[in-house]
Amino acid sequence: MNLPPLVQSFVLHFGEMGSRWGINRTVGQIYALLFVSPAPVCAEEIAESLGISRSNVSMSLRELQAWNLVILKHKPDDRRDFFTTPDDVWQILRTLGEERKKREVDPTLSVLREILMQRPASDAERHAQQRMSEMHTLIEQLTHWYEDVKQLETERLATLLSLGAKVTKLLEAKDRVVSLGRSRRPNPANKS
């Protein structure tokens, strides 16, 4: 591997983290390299920079493409493919969210749904279904929330993020206004 020291640290780290993120070392390294490169990089150069075989690069790029994490570019009068990542890190985040949901959440949701359709044949199965239903409900809530906020423009999303838990303050304020409008008094049923 022959890279500027700062880049090398970053690339090696992504390689090591790969396994925890559900991708392999090479895929992680390639992604990191593309992410910090000032211009699109061709496969040959990736192989050289990282000191891995050309075929490994080919397969790993294919993997990254399946994740929609790289963009293909071309130079005039050059047949080779060049690769980059999107410029906008928010866009990368969205893609990552989408793909992870597709791979890590959706299959489980559909298995849960399928199992919950079936008739339990014993107390043990009845109890198991009860638990799975709790899990199913939770995951559905999370994915609905996700489907909802992913539509937001980046700027609004960023605002929402920076507010954090403070949005609950707003909710309380809203509750007060609403109940005030309705009854001219704070709603006593509002425990808080």
Add this chain to the structure above:
Amino acid sequence: MNLPPLVQSFVLHFGEMGSRWGINRTVGQIYALLFVSPAPVCAEEIAESLGISRSNVSMSLRELQAWNLVILKHKPDDRRDFFTTPDDVWQILRTLGEERKKREVDPTLSVLREILMQRPASDAERHAQQRMSEMHTLIEQLTHWYEDVKQLETERLATLLSLGAKVTKLLEAKDRVVSLGRSRRPNPANKS
């Protein structure tokens, strides 16, 4: 493996998904089994139910304990350890969030910080640092948001979730109220 059919489907699914979630098959299966079991289960019974070796169960339970995902229970006059998962799925979600952050995010944040401290020695390094800084900023925003909302009680968190993107409506409403209070007119600087 000798389990009620519904439970077996669930357990097998968790086993298969294990690799995508960064845990191995056995760990996934054991977790699934504990999650749907009506009562705490001892290691011997896990090994039998899943048809795996006793030592494998021991190591996998250790892994689950490192993740804080299982609870140890005891029966009177029985020396064996029995295992369960927490009852509350929201609690499970919190634990999962905490542990994944610790393993999958924090190390990267600290590597990024470290690299960003260094002085770039070339244009390539300068550009790389710029990109890493964008990544660092984004991750910090996300983790701050996370640290913030994880403090919320479950009920509030659930409310927030169910609102989804609708909270931005509230934000707009607030903006109107605030600017109205300040200037007696909608603030024209407010682009929306």
Add this chain to the structure above:
DNA sequence: TAGTGATTTCAGAAATTTCTGAAATCACAG
């Protein structure tokens, strides 16, 4: 259509991860 260079495929090699059985350790009771 033959030639050239880029890219992909794929069988097997290499590396890594997971799993097992045997032995060691531990905790407690008699």
Add this chain to the structure above:
DNA sequence: CTGTGATTTCAGAAATTTCTGAAATCACTA
């Protein structure tokens, strides 16, 4: 102590994943 049963450890076996080099394919040009 000593014996008993539960649990853990760990070296190596088994399984899985990753990686490579050689061959095949592909796209284009002369």
